[in-house]
Amino acid sequence: MSEKGGEKSGRRPVALVAAQAAPRTRATNYPEPFASRMAGREKRPLGDRFGLSNFGVNLTRLSPGGISALRHAHSKQDEFIYILEGRPVLVTNAGETQLAPGMCAGFKAGTGDAHHLRNPTGADVVYLEVGDRTTGDEGSYPDDDIQAVLGPDGKWRFTHKDGTPY
Amino acid sequence: MSEKGGEKSGRRPVALVAAQAAPRTRATNYPEPFASRMAGREKRPLGDRFGLSNFGVNLTRLSPGGISALRHAHSKQDEFIYILEGRPVLVTNAGETQLAPGMCAGFKAGTGDAHHLRNPTGADVVYLEVGDRTTGDEGSYPDDDIQAVLGPDGKWRFTHKDGTPY
Numbered sequence: 647m648s649e650k651g652g653e654k655s656g657r658r659p660v661a662l663v664a665a666q667a668a669p670r671t672r673a674t675n676y677p678e679p680f681a682s683r684m685a686g687r688e689k690r691p692l693g694d695r696f697g698l699s700n701f702g703v704n705l706t707r708l709s710p711g712g713i714s715a716l717r718h719a720h721s722k723q724d725e726f727i728y729i730l731e732g733r734p735v736l737v738t739n740a741g742e743t744q745l746a747p748g749m750c751a752g753f754k755a756g757t758g759d760a761h762h763l764r765n766p767t768g769a770d771v772v773y774l775e776v777g778d779r780t781t782g783d784e785g786s787y788p789d790d791d792i793q794a795v796l797g798p799d800g801k802w803r804f805t806h807k808d809g810t811p812y
Numbered sequence: 813m814s815e816k817g818g819e820k821s822g823r824r825p826v827a828l829v830a831a832q833a834a835p836r837t838r839a840t841n842y843p844e845p846f847a848s849r850m851a852g853r854e855k856r857p858l859g860d861r862f863g864l865s866n867f868g869v870n871l872t873r874l875s876p877g878g879i880s881a882l883r884h885a886h887s888k889q890d891e892f893i894y895i896l897e898g899r900p901v902l903v904t905n906a907g908e909t910q911l912a913p914g915m916c917a918g919f920k921a922g923t924g925d926a927h928h929l930r931n932p933t934g935a936d937v938v939y940l941e942v943g944d945r946t947t948g949d950e951g952s953y954p955d956d957d958i959q960a961v962l963g964p965d966g967k968w969r970f971t972h973k974d975g976t977p978y
Contacts, residue, residue, distance in 0.1 A: 662916060664894065664914055692892070693890070700889065724859070724864040726869050726942075728869075736827055745827055752863070755866070778866040
């Protein structure tokens with residue numbers, strides 16, 4: 647049993663073992679050809695399990711060669727990561743930064759500094775990621791022909807940079 | 813050096829070693845006789861170091877006998893914890909739950925379920941705590957004669973439960 651305090655038919659646990667939380671059923675929202683690039687990534691939603699709605703927390707695992715996301719910046723939502731296992735490379739507008747367990751990084755909304763993690767090692771990377779759910783957010787992707795707008799329904803709409811749909 | 817990417821006169825680092833982040837200069841906002849009860853607690857703000865404003869993330873250490881806070885519930889702000897080291901006891905309205913490294917818990921705003929951690933062991937407890945910054949939040953404390961309202965300036969006002977000031 648991963649949960650303490652009981653978990654039946656949606657009842658919220660008091661606490662849980664993060665690594666035993668269920669993975670997200672939908673692996674990615676990206677359209678192809680980007681979705682396939684997320685094959686080495688697995689996200690376990692943690693905050694949602696407790697009914698949290700103001701921010702999300704995931705336990706995310708990157709297999710060797712995996713990446714956290716397309717390199718991106720948010721217009722309104724802040725993000726934070728804390729490395730639990732492995733040695734990923736953080737890529738930002740400033741270049742590459744080597745991370746290790748116990749290191750953290752934050753990505754302030756609206757700066758235009760785009761980020762992602764990649765795992766160039768032969769071992770898994772495991773980290774916690776936190777992001778808030780401010781409405782009206784937009785995602786920009788300096789390395790790829792894609793842009794994203796968060797709809798009023800909380801779902802992302804992806805288009806090419808000229809606005810044509812995927 | 814704890815920072816990667818440089819940190820001078822308020823410049824934001826790209827990443828940092830969480831355990832080497834500076835502790836919060838003011839140990840607690842509680843009035844006495846409650847402030848003294850937080851002597852075994854040390855918080856290192858992490859999200860603030862990167863300029864994040866939508867939520868806060870702290871690396872918090874509880875010495876043997878320490879507690880995370882007075883047992884409390886928030887009206888509007890969600891909270892989340894992830895245990896990195898040690899074996900604290902989580903106290904909620906449901907009673908006591910034993911935690912261990914790799915376990916997490918979330919505290920949904922508005923439920924009235926009050927929580928705190930205590931460290932009954934002889935070893936330190938270290939955990940990450942996340943909380944958003946929704947305005948108009950209030951804190952309620954079932955075990956103590958105190959109540960809290962978050963002012964428009966982002967500072968907490970503490971009173972006795974009959975409204976008289978501390």
